[in-house]
Amino acid sequence: MSAKLSVNVNAVAFLRNRRDLPWPSVEGLGRIALQAGAYGLTVHPRPDERHIRKSDVGILRDMIRKDFPGREYNIEGNPDAQFVKLVHEAKPDQVTLVPDDIRQATSDHGWDIAAHKSFLIDVIGLLRSNGMRVSLFIDAEPDLPYLAKEVGADRVEIYTGPYGGAFEKQAMEREFRKVVETGKAAEKAGVGLNAGHDLTRENLPRLVAALPNLREVSIGHAITADALVFGMAETVRLFRKACGDLRSEAA
Template sequence: MTALSVNLNKVAVLRNSRGGHEPDVVRAGRTCLDAGADGLTVHPRPDARHIRTDDVEALGALCRQRGMEFNIEGNPFAPPRPGYPGLLALCSAVRPAQVTLVPDSDGQLTSDHGFDFARDGAALRPLIEAFKRLGCRVSVFVDVGDPAVAQAAACGADRVELYTGPYAQAFASGSPEAALAAAAQTARLAQAAGLGVNAGHDLNQANLPAFLDAVPGVLEVSIGHALIGDALYAGLEATVRAYCAIAHAKR
């Protein structure tokens, strides 16, 4: 079974576009968990354009109350500033089950590439150690096809998250075979190094089954944009149940 973690960033985007408290991010998170999601994901950014520090704290409390996993994504190199205490400080306050490290720049619209371990590995090691001292499982964002993916283990990471954007594009174009083969090979390289494998970005109800059928041992998928989009038509509870049916299917 693959765990489904629902990314709530887009709910916060909608709220912030108008101001106030609606839609309520915590209520959305509660609905997702009630519908069968295995956990919740947020990616607070330094400019607070969607998920804010107070959201992280409230959702962390919700997951602790429910005994469910909370996953915080972010760039460990981004410095603190007013309104954003930094990723390590957020995790120190909330103690999520998992922190997923991504190499996003401040103004980046969305995550679209993995770490370069030759460039970033030495700097990542002490940061990963600091997150693990907080009791967090550490996953790092990686590109499918990266021959150095096993270096994530040398940096101290527990898991890698495969960036699935290129696969989603290939699936939409009708030719996903090469992308699936590359993802499967990258997963096997990571697993051979003792790393668990997560996946995320642009996964949806259409492309998720083929991905999970082809890529061995995916422990968790984090899905937000497509899931929240689907929920506009089918409702959040029904949509989460539909994604859970795919992720939880025996393979």
């Protein structure tokens, strides 16, 4: 059992923007992550460009397409007109739709699919017609994968923040069960399964073992934090091990 690792480089960009200098290099560290075997890169551009900038989106796309054919590019974001225009220009492999508010420090909830059904059907249909796989960011609620299927999503990404951020055993067990039940519901509903937020080397293996259908995890904060200790390449290898990803380095 294994899940593929997509490295979210938002935190790298946030650190760069803190001093408005060209380092740390988002492209450079993204390249190191891919060389170490990451399955792909994830970015989540926001309108205020407080971390990933529009210019980063094209630079990373060109690097992946030229130097790492077969690896995936995932762009996350709230599908307003500006975001839809950006992804149509970038043409990533996957678009993850997230119901962000500009005031949020980070994503902290999934879609109310029933309330936005018509909107999501239109946006997902538009993106898929242009060759992009669409994943819908959802809370850990077992009925949501079925609704995601109804609006045309290829995959769901379960928001795992409550699980990853739970440090009291009873709360952690409760949130773990909710994620697993939702992941199993995704398989029954016929949609692919991704997960992300506050996943670490410690809490990943158990989740991967419980959900054989988990295809991809998108991780940024924990990878960036561990990279300060181990370096990016070794951190990616450690997270790949936690994901059960046993592909050879040559692959």
